[in-house]
Amino acid sequence: MNALEELTQSFSRLPGIGKKSAARITHHLLKTDQVFLETFAHQLSTLHERIKQCSICGSYTESDPCCICTDPLRDRSLVCVVEQPRDVQTIEESREFRGLFHVLGALIAPLDGIGPDQLTIGKLVDRIREGSIKEVIIATNPTVEGDTTALYLQQVLKQLTVKVSRLASGLPVGGDLEYADKLTLARSFRGRISY
Amino acid sequence: MNALEELTQSFSRLPGIGKKSAARITHHLLKTDQVFLETFAHQLSTLHERIKQCSICGSYTESDPCCICTDPLRDRSLVCVVEQPRDVQTIEESREFRGLFHVLGALIAPLDGIGPDQLTIGKLVDRIREGSIKEVIIATNPTVEGDTTALYLQQVLKQLTVKVSRLASGLPVGGDLEYADKLTLARSFRGRISY
Structure with a gap:
């Protein structure tokens, strides 16, 4: 396997990139300058040491x-x-939310x-x-695992003096009833909003 | 801009990878081992020095x-x-062709x-x-530029004692007349094959 094939194989191991796209990318990179390749390579090899979990x-x-x-403004x-x-x-x-986050790391499955x-x-x-949190907004995906996790969280948090809500689920904006x-x-019927 | 955003931006500069796909890839890479990242980085930075044109x-x-x-068998x-x-x-x-190649580097545009x-x-x-070539198969894309280049090549090669042909163009296999x-x-009418 030569250098081209090796790089193509590395790209095709990434999510959403098939063999054809990987080959296209590799051939594109052959036409780019060495500076970009060096920077890209450096970003890859230092990723783990630079990024940690909060x-x-x-x-x-x-x-x-x-x-x-x-951030004191959140x-x-x-x-x-x-x-x-x-x-x-x-x-x-989306710039819709100005509070804090909590990452679960997985969903109950x-x-x-x-x-x-x-x-x-x-x-x-x-x-x-600790006391400063007044509301917990559950934003797990509207899937079986996401729903299960949301339900479980709701049960656990019921014992605490905190408001619990979940992101609305329904028709996507710009969507079509037909589709x-x-x-x-x-779900959009059950979650309907009264005027 | 932090390390994650920098790497995401590098990925989104590649053909066929949008901002969302780039973010997905970067987050995927955070979960892969350092060995893969090092190998990948090395393949990128050494690409230009390892690959040249024949x-x-x-x-x-x-x-x-x-x-x-x-290859003596071609x-x-x-x-x-x-x-x-x-x-x-x-x-x-495609393993359909066992002859030699010639890369034009561009198409007439x-x-x-x-x-x-x-x-x-x-x-x-x-x-x-040099004498050993008996047939030239033109395999430029069936586009305006590809057609122009094929036509030009045909004119140039007419003066030489060599057979010139072009890849057939028509309905793709598994395709549908309707689409x-x-x-x-x-083109598939003009290039129809007699039985």
């Missing part, structure tokens, strides 16, 4: 605690609970052998017991 | 001349003319200021004049 929220960060947990009475660090980034990009104790729920309870699946439609 | 056919190779040009009377090195790889993967002299046509003529565009359909 000891408070569990999100990825360069400095611990992360810039969200230490609303410290609100915590948004998500499955993984990527979700933090997605929500940050009995079939995959993932139980509640493998999630950072104990840590969340500790954070709530909505039955479950989404059912 | 001085005979113009394809990418680690050793010059390339393994196709030096049919040296046949030359397949392609636009770029990637096309050599694509044709090799007057609107982009690319004339015939920017292609390696002179080098192709020299290779044919074929007008031009493809017209």
Whole structure:
């Protein structure tokens, strides 16, 4: 296997990149300058040493605690609970939420052998017991695992003096009733908003 | 910008990778082991020094001349003319062709200021004049630029004692008449094969 094939194989190991796309990328890189390749290579090899998990929220960060947990302008009475660090980034990009985060690390999935104790729920309870958090917004995906985890969290947090809510689920904005699946439609009926 | 955002930006500069895919890849890499990242980084930074262009056919190779040009088992009377090195790889993967290659490096595109002299046509003529090549198969894309280049090549090669052909263009295998565009359909009529 030559250098081209080796690099193509590395690219095709990444999520969402097939063999054809990987070959296209490799051939594109052959036409780019060495500076870009060196920078790219450096970013890859130093990724693990530069990025760690925040000891408070569990999100990825360069400095611990992360810039969200230490930001004095954020609303410290609100915590948004998500499955993984990527979700933090997605929500940050929407600029809709100005509170803090808590990353669970996984979702409850009995079939995959993932139980509640493998999630950072104990840590969340500790954070709530410290006293400043007034509302927990559960933002797990609207999937079987996400729903199960949300339900479990709701049970655990009921014993604490904290408001618990979950992100609304229903028709996506710009969507079409005609193309909505039955479950989404059912949920948008159940979650309907009164005027 | 932190390490995660920097790497995401590098990925999103690659063809076919948008911002969302780039973020997904970066988060995936955070979960992979350091060995893969080091290997990947090394492959990127050494790409240019390991891969060069074959001085005979113009394809990418680690050793010059390339393994196709030096392979004694290949049919040296046949030359397949392609636009770029990637096309050599694509044709090799189909295992349909056992001759030699010639990479033009570009296609004639007057609107982009690319004339015939920017292609390696002179080098192709020299290779044919050496005497062992009996047929030239033009495998440029069935696009305006590919067609123009094929037509130009045909004119140039007419003066030499060599057979010139072009890859058939028409309905893709497994395709559907209903979804074929007008031009493809017209071409498959003109290029119909008699039984």
